[in-house]
Amino acid sequence: MSSTEIIEYDLQYQQETIDLIVGIQAGEFGVPITAEDQPDLRNVHAFYQQRNGNFWLAIDNNKVVGTIALIDIDNNQVALRKMFVHPDYRGKDKAVAWQLMQEVFAWCRLKGVKEIFLGTISQFQAAHRFYEKNGFREIKKEQLPPAFPAMPLDIIFYTYSFDK
Known part of the structure; x- marks a missing residue:
């Protein structure tokens, strides 16, 4: 298990956050996206x-x-976004993705959220397996x-329901 701490977003980490996300998207997976294509990352408070x-x-x-x-x-539903883990922190031994997802699940229960939806791209195969292992099920865009x-690049969609 990792000694990693999960915190709510802090502005002091803005550039590091952008560098991590774009580094994984463009650098690791070759997704044609830049920081400029993601203005939400410069205004996390207002957007998320x-x-x-x-x-x-x-x-x-x-x-x-x-x-x-x-x-x-709305309707006690949320969209999951920006799930990224540095390559050195992936896998069961580090459990960073698991910790992040547990934080989301706890938050959703606290807030009375009924469903989580997410969209992803075909390149993120390990992420697909992770979502499925954590109770998400694939759905059609419709x-x-x-x-x-x-998002324009998303072609695979998942949902998680708290009404199980």
């Missing part, structure tokens, strides 16, 4: 930290090693709620 939304960081030795976020899309903020 509203109503049932939030943004968390996994911090190890004062360094950002993971991120996860929720956007409130099954997303109307308020879901689908």
Whole structure:
């Protein structure tokens, strides 16, 4: 188990957060996206930290090693976004992704959220397995709620229900 701490987003980590996310998207997976394509990362509070939304960081030795976020899309539903873990912190032994997801689940229970939805791209195969192992089920795009903020590159969609 990791000694990583999960905290709510702190502005002091803005550039590190951007560097981690874009580094994984563009550097590791070759997704054609830049920081400029993601203005939400320069305004986390306004974009994510509203109503049932939030943004968390996994911090190890004062360094950002993971991120996860929720956007409130009304009807006790949220969209999961920005789940990224530094390559050195992936896997069961570090459990950073698991810790981040547990934080999201606890938050959702506290806020009375009924469903989480997410969209992802085909390249993120390990992420697909992770979501499925953690109770998410794949759905068709047509099954997303109307308020879901689908991203142009997303082609695979998942949902998690707390009404199990």
